[in-house]
Amino acid sequence: MPTYAADYAASLADPAGFWAGQAARLAWYHDPPRPVLSQDEGTGFYRWFRGGRLNTSWLCLDFHVANGRADQPALHYDSPVTGTRRSYTYAELLDLTARLAGGLRAQGVEQGDRVLIYMPNMPEAVVAMLACARLGAVHSVVFGGFAPPELAVRIDDALPRAIICASAGMEFDRVIPYLPLVQQALALATHQPACVVVSQRDFCPAELPETRPAAGLAGPRFVNYGHLLEAAPVAAVPVDATAPLYILYTSGTTGRPKGVVREHGGHAVALRYSMGAVFGLQPGDTVFTGSDIGWAVGHSYIVYGPLLLGATAVLLEGKPVRTPDAGTFWRLAAEYGASVLFTAPTAIRAIRKEDPEGLLARRYDLSKLRHLFLAGERCDPATYAWAGELLGVPVVDHWWQTESGWPMLATCVGYPDAPAPLAGSAGHRVPGYDLQILDEAGEPVPAGTTGLVALRLPLPPGCLPTLWNDDSRFQQAYLETFPGYYLSGDGGYCDEQGYCYIMGRVDDVINVAGHRMSTGELEEILAAHPAVAECAVLGLYDELRGQVPVGLVVLKDGQTLPETELEQQLIRLVRDKVGAVACFRRAAVVARLPKTRSGKILRKTLRQLADGEEFTLPSTIDDPAILDEIRAVLYRREMLRTAGDSPV
Known part of the structure; x- marks a missing residue:
């Protein structure tokens, strides 16, 4: 061979x-x-x-x-x-x-x-x-x-x-x-x-x-x-x-x-x-x-x-959830004897949000499953580790x-x-x-x-x-x-061992006072918090630094951590991992994130919304109403660039 x-x-x-x-x-x-x-x-x-x-x-x-x-x-x-x-x-x-x-x-x-x-x-x-x-x-x-x-x-x-x-x-x-x-x-x-x-x-x-x-x-x-x-x-x-x-x-x-x-x-x-x-x-x-x-x-x-x-x-x-529950993927893999399950990281995050302990997966015989493949956007290590531990098979991003x-x-x-x-x-x-x-x-x-x-x-x-x-x-x-x-x-980037890391679209890189940072790297840190199901980091306009990162996070079901306390914990996580140079000082809890139907988070659209820029509503957005929900949260947390902005 x-x-x-x-x-x-x-x-x-x-x-x-x-x-x-x-x-x-x-x-x-x-x-x-x-x-x-x-x-x-x-x-x-x-x-x-x-x-x-x-x-x-x-x-x-x-x-x-x-x-x-x-x-x-x-x-x-x-x-x-x-x-x-x-x-x-x-x-x-x-x-x-x-x-x-x-x-x-x-x-x-x-x-x-x-x-x-x-x-x-x-x-x-x-x-x-x-x-x-x-x-x-x-x-x-x-x-x-x-x-x-x-x-x-x-x-x-x-x-x-x-x-x-x-x-x-x-x-x-x-x-x-x-x-x-x-x-x-x-x-x-x-x-x-x-x-x-x-x-x-x-x-x-x-x-x-x-x-x-x-x-x-x-x-x-x-x-x-x-x-x-x-x-x-x-x-x-x-x-x-x-x-x-x-x-x-x-x-x-x-x-x-x-x-x-x-x-x-x-x-x-x-x-x-x-x-x-x-x-x-x-x-x-x-x-x-x-x-x-x-x-x-x-x-x-x-x-x-x-x-x-x-x-x-x-x-x-x-869907991976609500049809009828977060065990749908596991049921199909078990009933049809799938050797490989291939989906997007966002699907696994949605399942994890509704069933954080993975109890539904344990109802099914997944002994024939050999690999879980993930693609569509970068899989954060927290989701990667959760899926691997739950299924007991290699997870291949x-x-x-x-x-x-x-x-x-x-x-x-x-x-x-x-x-x-x-x-x-x-x-x-x-x-x-x-x-x-x-x-x-x-x-x-x-x-x-x-x-x-x-x-x-x-x-x-x-x-x-x-x-x-x-x-x-x-x-x-x-x-x-x-x-x-x-x-x-x-x-x-690729390391000396040949492992390659895709950090996201080029326009998802933010520039904080001359320091270029990947939103994917910052999201990886936020996603490691035990209360966070998924997240998005945006680079918002800042008169002094050019851009500053802010986080939008979706909580796992059943989490009741106050938003202000969560925000402080996330700030400390970023400071510990990246340092003060990241200037990460704001995070807001949202019910869901806008995505394409293929599972990609619309980070550029979120940034344009928060910065008050005009944008074309992406034809592939899963539910346009999510943007109004996000705008209302940003307005409440005073994260919109124009103070007079109000939710639509």
């Missing part, structure tokens, strides 16, 4: 040779292509496996049905919010996918067309993704429930031939009809798709508008998802390895969203490799990824990664982005010589990624020195080759600052 050290060295010394070996593990329509790595004329952007022919849907389904896994579960769907559970074998999933692909083709969807998918975590959404891939159509999944203006922006950027939506989604306390949101988005959008396919849900069916069969009439046809399944199944369409598989829009807080493009060939090779090398999974294993299919994690490790491997995926329609599509830093547990995970660190460099820490002049910094996280080109397979219809923005956003490097936008 190869070692981590050997594979990492080989991946940098001979990228084409290393990835040619990984590509050979997949079934191509002919021999894996040569050259393995090339560059586009004009732009110079890198491409992997140009000229190779394959189909991701065929690799995920047909291959396994033909090779002994027809009766193995491919997908377990568990929806505590609707009270529904169902399992699908590889053969069943293939049948549904092939028939839906036939139905979409009958609606005019062909290779290269875009299809926008607007659905919650439900099996029909997974089938829709795979059916698009089967036709060579390009899917773009938008998180179910996104506001109509944001949905309209994505419609006008992707120009989909079809939209596939659910009639409704369900949260733990409410039903959200989706079709009215789609109709509002279409009213705002310039582009009009040919059809809207609606998957009816029993708890909230939608009355479809009158069908418009004539091509000359304005607006799309509205058809039932179930009717499309009546079509004859169709075979997978061979596509070029560099053909786009999907567009996934990033959760930027300003400007129009960036459409990250993922290609069939590099994506399949990278994900198949990562399932074994990074996550230590084998065909037949079960993986439960507590994410949404609208995010990169859901694409890579609910849908495509497990199915490319021949594993079984668990799809949850629900790792780091990647929508743009990369798979991990860049991790403990690669599939290798026998993988370094042990370390609290606070996102792990070591994953084979294929030449990650460097650079100063502002683009020069590498010494070990232990914080700088800008960048990756030397070429990026490995699976990473974005460009942005959808916007090469110039791709160049400007990622490649222009340091020629020869991809700039991640994150700051961090």
Whole structure:
């Protein structure tokens, strides 16, 4: 078996040779292509496996049905919010996918067309993704429930031939009809798709508008998802390895969203490799990824990664808490025998807040669980230690982005010589990624020195080759600052042992009287307090020092420590760990923190709110009402920059 050290060295010394070996593990329509790595004329952007022919849907389904896994579960769907559970074998999933692909083709969807998918975590959404891939159509999944203006922006950027939506989604306390949101988005959008396919849900069916069969009439046809399944199944369409598989829009807080493009060939090779090398999974294993299919994690490790491997995926329609309690993740891991549980640190913090003693986890047999993987934002050591002690398995914090599509830093547990995970660190460099820490002049910094996280080109397979219809923005956003490097936008450092630490977005660094400090470092200190469930540190404007840090903390359930006493304890903690130079003198208790639906805390938005700056409400915010709650707390504690500010 190869070692981590050997594979990492080989991946940098001979990228084409290393990835040619990984590509050979997949079934191509002919021999894996040569050259393995090339560059586009004009732009110079890198491409992997140009000229190779394959189909991701065929690799995920047909291959396994033909090779002994027809009766193995491919997908377990568990929806505590609707009270529904169902399992699908590889053969069943293939049948549904092939028939839906036939139905979409009958609606005019062909290779290269875009299809926008607007659905919650439900099996029909997974089938829709795979059916698009089967036709060579390009899917773009938008998180179910996104506001109509944001949905309209994505419609006008992707120009989909079809939209596939659910009639409704369900949260733990409410039903959200989706079709009215789609109709509002279409009213705002310039582009009009040919059809809207609606998957009816029993708890909230939608009355479809009158069908418009004539091509000359304005607006799309509205058809039932179930009717499309009546079509004859169709075979997978061979596509070029560099053909786009999907567009996934990033959760930027300003400007129009960036459409990250993922290609069939590099994506399949990278994900198949990562399932074994990074996550230590084998065909037949079960993986439960507590994410949404609208995010990169859901694409890579609910849908495509497990199915490319021949594993079984668990799809949850629900939340880590309140559906019905903080034991939901443990129940699913136990009932379906998950070897790996992958979620965001914010989910673990939410569970810890409601069940600080971990009593709910002890109700379940988690003996099959081998690893807990965390990503999405930095995991503070306190949460890391709590989860590891509770579960009795290694906790692996790792780091990647929508743009990369798979991990860049991790403990690669599939290798026998993988370094042990370390609290606070996102792990070591994953084979294929030449990650460097650079100063502002683009020069590498010494070990232990914080700088800008960048990756030397070429990026490995699976990473974005460009942005959808916007090469110039791709160049400007990622490649222009340091020629020869991809700039991640994150700051961090690596130590002499090769452990790397991601301290957060570059704009989350605060400057206190000339001393640059990471908000992540200060949050790590606050999170270590036994009463704190989660926290955010903001750098607020200060006339004397430029910025000063203040803390917003959420208490664990059952904590009654007075706010003034907690504030003094937190001040002492920061002074003991960092010193007086931090100028940390204020902390406020809040009921919750504003986050994106993927779990990232909106620190920049909080800072802008507190400093009285104008800001664009992020399209990905989970609940905008939280900002009003925060404003009221800041006003009460006299933390708003303008004394006259009052809560909205």
